[in-house]
Amino acid sequence: MTATASTATPAYWEPLWHSRRRYRPLCQAEKQLMTEHLGPGESRPALDIGSGDGGLARHLHHELGYRTTGIDCSPSAITLAAAQDTGPGPTWQCLDITTGDLTTITCRLVYRWMDDKPGFLSRVRRLLAPGGTFWVVTEIAGRRTTTDPALLGLGIQPPDAELLTAGWSAARTADIWALYGRHQLDRSFDLPELDDWAWDIPQAGPGIEVLGEVAGLRVLDLGAGVGRHAAHLAALGAHVTALDASPTQHQRALARYPDTPGLRLVCADAVTHLQEADPYDLICSVSGVPFLDPHRLLPALANGLKPGGRLLFSALHTNSHGDGPSDSVTARPEILRLPGTDTEHQLPMWVLEPQLGEDLLVDHGLVMEKVTTIDSPQAGQLLSYRLYAARRPERIPSRPRTSAPPAPHAALGVGIIVHGPDGVLLGRHRLGTWEVPGGSLEPGETFVEAVVRELAEETGLVAKPADVQLLGTLLDHVDGVLRLTVPALITRWSGTPRALERTIGSWRFWNLDALPQPLFVPSSQCLTAWKQELPLDHPPADFQPCNTRLA
Known part of the structure; x- marks a missing residue:
């Protein structure tokens, strides 16, 4: 260089x-x-x-x-x-x-x-x-809280930012929306309260009725902006979280709704919030979803819903220039014009064919309800949106990590159910399944010793051998390979879960009525052996409970 x-x-x-x-x-x-x-x-x-x-x-x-x-x-x-x-x-x-x-x-x-x-x-x-x-x-020029012109000038200018984000197959930045919110704050401009719910195009398509009865539901409004739709839902009795990643959009919402009953305003990345929050009864979004990479967003969205929970969002199909959707999962640049000006900014957007959008939702474990066309009522106006409605199944699926069979020999291991006031401990494997801690026995180990060791190696949690309750044996066959798993229950331990092995990205406690999907098959089998009433789908395994502790 x-x-x-x-x-x-x-x-x-x-x-x-x-x-x-x-x-x-x-x-x-x-x-x-x-x-x-x-x-x-x-x-x-x-x-x-x-x-x-x-x-x-x-x-x-x-x-x-x-x-x-x-x-x-x-x-x-x-x-x-x-x-x-x-x-x-x-x-x-x-x-x-x-x-x-x-x-x-x-x-x-x-x-x-x-x-x-x-x-x-x-x-x-x-x-x-x-x-x-x-x-x-990189720093953006003009953002420092100082009057020193030399310091205010540090950072890149808008043309530099456009050059930086242009020409890639996908680009992600939250700063354009921060710039939009700052522009609106400087204008001291606010839209009126909602008289009629619209999914992007006024007087077109369905309204709020597609959400059903919302009173008493936990609702997430994703990409809430100034919070008008979220406030409308809160007024109907819902417990609403209005989520936006832009600090300035969040600032506008705080100024507009400083103390609205039933409304919580959160500034955070959508995926991070969904991974940390308790699952919702309903997630809705007016045009917020297409600004996020679906490969990153959809796994979090699917697990951000309670079993039976619904997802409704609108997405651009054809822009005002007549540019239609893509048949591949790639972002394209769309124009965001600052209101009241001729200033335009490019930002990446995933504008997908409806069938491709449906396939992605189904691939991530959701069940499609309907896709509704929302066209502009104005003659000659090409603008068109689609409203997607999907739900999470009541029962939680499981799947193998890959289509490859296990190593060609008998597999013997333990599955560790760590259960406490916050639920059961599950980790997300890099291949996409959620699973309990566990692993294979080492030569000379007892089952209890293996449980204590694997728990410490994978999560950092420390359990005493006396606190390990072995539940029995699970026997199944995978492509000719005999697999024997001993599920173990631990309700007393010390420490905080940490991701200590590269195969598991993070550990988290999940409520039993809102487990994530998909579960790793042996983990799902262990959970069923522990509590048969859990709504888990998995290949059958022969479970033999034990009334005494195994060595």
């Missing part, structure tokens, strides 16, 4: 790093977002550009499991980064790298200093493998 401005050369940065100048460290919010969007590295190659003291590169390497190279134009920065390695860690390199086919490239607080930004982005695209991810953290 080359640049002509002094701030983009070693001559500028080397004295700063050599004098022990330090910059903002990696924060917990950034780490959480990297976990959600980049996922486990599984030893795939990653490149951190402008690595500085190496904090981000080390997080990629040690915490997420990437095979990371950090590069920087300052020799002192590279020396500092390498000095902090206590064992095998990232590779550190001064200035440039020529290796291509990288899975992930990161660029933290560096992009704004690049003089030739088009050339820099072109180089990044050449280095990335097909399907690779470019992760950028």
